[in-house]
Amino acid sequence: MNHLDIEDFLSNSPYQIEQQEKEKILLPFLAQLSNQHAVACSPYGKILKARNKINESYASIQEIPFIPVRLFKEFKLTSIKDEDVIKTLTSSGTTSQTVSKIYLDRDTARYQTKALVTIMKNYLGNKRLPMLIVDHPNVIKDRASFSARGAGILGLMNFGRDVTYLLNEDMEIDFEELGEFLKKHPDEPIFIFGFTFMVWQYLLKPLHEQDKTISIPQGILVHSGGWKKLQEEAVDNNTFKKEIKTHTGVSSIHNFYGMVEQVGSIYMECKEGHLHAPIFSDVIIRDSFDWSELPIGESGIIQVLSILPHSYPGHSLLTEDLGHVVGIDDCPCGRKGKYFAVTGRIPRAEIRGCSDTHASEVSL
Amino acid sequence: MNKNVKNMRGWVQVLLPSEKQWDDKIFSQNILPLADQQVIGFISQLSQTILKNSEFRVHPELMAMGFWMRKAHVLKIIKENISQPLQGIRLARGVVFHIAPSNVDSIFIYSWFLSMLAGNINIIRLSSKSGEQINLLLKTLNDLFKLPEYSQIASRQMILSYGHDDRVTAYLSAHCDMRVIWGGDNTIQKIRQIELPPTAIELPFTDKFSLSLLDATAFLALDKNNKDKLIHSFINDAYWFGQMACSSPRLIVWKGDKEAIGKAKTSFWEGIHAYLSPEFAEISAADIVNKLVVSQSMAITADAVLPSTKNNLISRVQLNSLDELQTDLHCGAGLFYEYSINELKELMPLASRKIQTVGCFGVSSEELKKFISEQMPKGFDRFVSIGKVLDFSPIWDGYNLLDEFTRIINIGH
Numbered sequence: 001m002n003h004l005d006i007e008d009f010l011s012n013s014p015y016q017i018e019q020q021e022k023e024k025i026l027l028p029f030l031a032q033l034s035n036q037h038a039v040a041c042s043p044y045g046k047i048l049k050a051r052n053k054i055n056e057s058y059a060s061i062q063e064i065p066f067i068p069v070r071l072f073k074e075f076k077l078t079s080i081k082d083e084d085v086i087k088t089l090t091s092s093g094t095t096s097q098t099v100s101k102i103y104l105d106r107d108t109a110r111y112q113t114k115a116l117v118t119i120m121k122n123y124l125g126n127k128r129l130p131m132l133i134v135d136h137p138n139v140i141k142d143r144a145s146f147s148a149r150g151a152g153i154l155g156l157m158n159f160g161r162d163v164t165y166l167l168n169e170d171m172e173i174d175f176e177e178l179g180e181f182l183k184k185h186p187d188e189p190i191f192i193f194g195f196t197f198m199v200w201q202y203l204l205k206p207l208h209e210q211d212k213t214i215s216i217p218q219g220i221l222v223h224s225g226g227w228k229k230l231q232e233e234a235v236d237n238n239t240f241k242k243e244i245k246t247h248t249g250v251s252s253i254h255n256f257y258g259m260v261e262q263v264g265s266i267y268m269e270c271k272e273g274h275l276h277a278p279i280f281s282d283v284i285i286r287d288s289f290d291w292s293e294l295p296i297g298e299s300g301i302i303q304v305l306s307i308l309p310h311s312y313p314g315h316s317l318l319t320e321d322l323g324h325v326v327g328i329d330d331c332p333c334g335r336k337g338k339y340f341a342v343t344g345r346i347p348r349a350e351i352r353g354c355s356d357t358h359a360s361e362v363s364l
Numbered sequence: 365m366n367k368n369v370k371n372m373r374g375w376v377q378v379l380l381p382s383e384k385q386w387d388d389k390i391f392s393q394n395i396l397p398l399a400d401q402q403v404i405g406f407i408s409q410l411s412q413t414i415l416k417n418s419e420f421r422v423h424p425e426l427m428a429m430g431f432w433m434r435k436a437h438v439l440k441i442i443k444e445n446i447s448q449p450l451q452g453i454r455l456a457r458g459v460v461f462h463i464a465p466s467n468v469d470s471i472f473i474y475s476w477f478l479s480m481l482a483g484n485i486n487i488i489r490l491s492s493k494s495g496e497q498i499n500l501l502l503k504t505l506n507d508l509f510k511l512p513e514y515s516q517i518a519s520r521q522m523i524l525s526y527g528h529d530d531r532v533t534a535y536l537s538a539h540c541d542m543r544v545i546w547g548g549d550n551t552i553q554k555i556r557q558i559e560l561p562p563t564a565i566e567l568p569f570t571d572k573f574s575l576s577l578l579d580a581t582a583f584l585a586l587d588k589n590n591k592d593k594l595i596h597s598f599i600n601d602a603y604w605f606g607q608m609a610c611s612s613p614r615l616i617v618w619k620g621d622k623e624a625i626g627k628a629k630t631s632f633w634e635g636i637h638a639y640l641s642p643e644f645a646e647i648s649a650a651d652i653v654n655k656l657v658v659s660q661s662m663a664i665t666a667d668a669v670l671p672s673t674k675n676n677l678i679s680r681v682q683l684n685s686l687d688e689l690q691t692d693l694h695c696g697a698g699l700f701y702e703y704s705i706n707e708l709k710e711l712m713p714l715a716s717r718k719i720q721t722v723g724c725f726g727v728s729s730e731e732l733k734k735f736i737s738e739q740m741p742k743g744f745d746r747f748v749s750i751g752k753v754l755d756f757s758p759i760w761d762g763y764n765l766l767d768e769f770t771r772i773i774n775i776g777h
Binding site: 043049050051068071074075289290291301318320322346347348 | 648652653663668674676677
């Protein structure tokens with residue numbers, strides 16, 4: 001697949017093609033990526049060789065081999081020369097000390113941006129909107145190495161204008177700044193972006209505790225970043241939405257599912273509350289028993305496929321998230337393809353055995 | 365009441381005997397005779413209680429323990445493992461402080477009971493994370509300890525629970541004659557920093573790695589019935605304790621020529637798939653993802669081959685060399701490293717202190733003895749038949765425990 005092909009493809013409307021047709025379109029891209037990365041990225045090549053899948057011809061996207069996302073924490077997985085790296089994305093996992101490192105070249109970075117533009121336009125319209133970021137300005141200070149949070153914010157800043165940070169450096173709501181911003185944009189849609197936990201912890205909680213409300217009825221909130229911390233406080237998506245509406249007046253709320261290992265080809269939530277796979281990516285729900293694909297409604301491990309990662313072998317990844325497909329091609333919102341729900345992370349297994357594997361247990 | 369006792373009462377919870385508080389008096393109890401009739405009687409009554417009580421049936425590990433404690437078996441252990449010296453008398457060491465593994469398995473019970481048989485006074489630190497099995501066992505033990513005929517025993521045993529408190533560990537260490545530690549390498553290193561009296565000794569049971577050794581030709585020669593039996597035994601060895609016990613086989617070494625090994629492997633894994641149920645294997649989604657990470661890591665770092673399996677209850681990693689064996693990476697839950705050899709001496713790269721049990725099939729004792737006396741390996745603690753690897757033996761990790769728990773008073777002329 002040459003570059004022109006993929007770039008044409010990326011400017012397509014992301015939700016028009018039905019699943020069966022979509023899989024046929026994705027297959028050659030993904031098969032090519034598997035074979036290409038096997039040559040260019042030696043550790044990845046070794047995995048395919050170990051599974052006897054070198055230069056395999058794949059009959060369906062279900063056959064594309066996957067690697068666990070955690071491998072990006074353990075190994076340097078890159079298909080490009082060091083001098084071609086223009087950006088390194090890192091994510092700190094919630095379960096370990098080590099970070100994922102994702103190496104981007106010019107092409108992959110551009111594909112990511114293009115894909116994101118195509119998806120966001122579908123929700124925000126073609127015009128750039130005044131933008132509020134639920135974070136503090138320093139989060140994007142170090143541009144050489146981005147945290148997942150910084151990278152996400154930078155990526156989405158392209159869709160806004162008059163970008164304003166809602167929090168000050170002490171993580172408090174900057175009411176003054178907000179007041180001025182709203183005064184400048186009284187009658188237009190406002191794009192609000194933040195990480196789910198940040199929105200909850202630093203916007204909703206303080207408003208709730210101080211018994212205050214703000215009013216942004218034309219706001220469109222896009223948020224992401226996982227529910228783990230909120231689940232600990234027993235906050236689900238519905239509670240979250242209700243609280244947003246009560247305290248800010250925002251009623252257009254879109255969560256999205258994405259990860260630093262597959263930036264760009266994100267899964268946005270529609271007004272029905274469903275996460276949608278755009279044309280350049282897809283999900284397959286796997287049964288952990290034998291990796292078989294699970295039917296609609298059955299919960300399993302989420303595998304994510306994306307045609308964007310050309311600089312690293314991240315086009316087919318097994319996540320550590322659980323979810324189920326809600327339906328295919330028939331969401332009332334009109335978007336085609338698979339739509340799904342993420343229900344949580346794989347619960348940690350109990351560590352068993354005759355030895356003490358938690359050294360910290362014995363503090364001496 | 366002295367200050368230490370008062371402090372200890374605040375720091376520790378006494379689990380056995382229940383309704384007792386910490387008392388320093390336990391340190392000054394006199395030892396009991398070696399293989400005392402009372403102790404043998406107590407152990408065999410506990411065995412009967414376990415084997416008759418329906419609550420224990422759901423815990424196969426406890427049932428196995430109940431069998432181990434039967435009177436006939438205890439007498440056999442005594443007969444086979446206690447040698448009275450020609451000149452002198454063997455006696456218990458005194459106070460033994462046992463530190464049980466934190467993710468409780470029943471294994472420390474065995475060493476405790478052997479120490480009890482030796483006649484020692486035993487103080488056991490149990491992790492606060494103890495599970496249902498241990499609680500059931502504690503309840504049963506507490507009931508027996510209340511009987512007047514066991515008061516002599518009860519006053520010499522104490523099970524404690526306490527949090528991360530070095531002061532307690534230090535206090536008990538300072539008063540013991542022997543310290544037994546079950547734990548990972550880090551745990552043992554940390555506890556070792558706490559001093560023992562100069563005359564005390566220490567017995568560490570650390571993390572170990574175990575394997576199965578099968579002769580391919582012998583395997584292929586089995587009739588269906590015997591093959592099934594072997595498969596069942598292997599499944600028990602591998603899947604109890606989530607393959608995370610020190611003796612659980614995590615590597616399978618096949619001995620024979622290439623062709624025989626190829627055939628044997630196919631037949632072996634088909635057999636395992638046929639008999640292994642998800643209920644028995646008890647493998648979680650997290651385990652399966654861990655296995656995928658380890659397998660693919662081994663492909664990257666060791667050029668291992670990853671044959672496909674019918675389902676994820678079994679994950680196979682074929683090694684090219686035993687030097688690439690990464691024992692710490694292994695996550696259990698039905699992950700099998702595989703390796704082929706022609707002769708036993710090819711096992712030598714494995715022979716580090718880290719290697720414990722070799723579950724054997726089709727390899728004779730003579731062959732093993734020849735291998736050991738010729739090669740003099742640094743590692744390998746035991747060679748037993750497949751199906752017996754999880755049975756606790758009074759010779760463990762290279763120690764004859766009844767020797768270790770006793771001392772000899774030499775009488776010269």
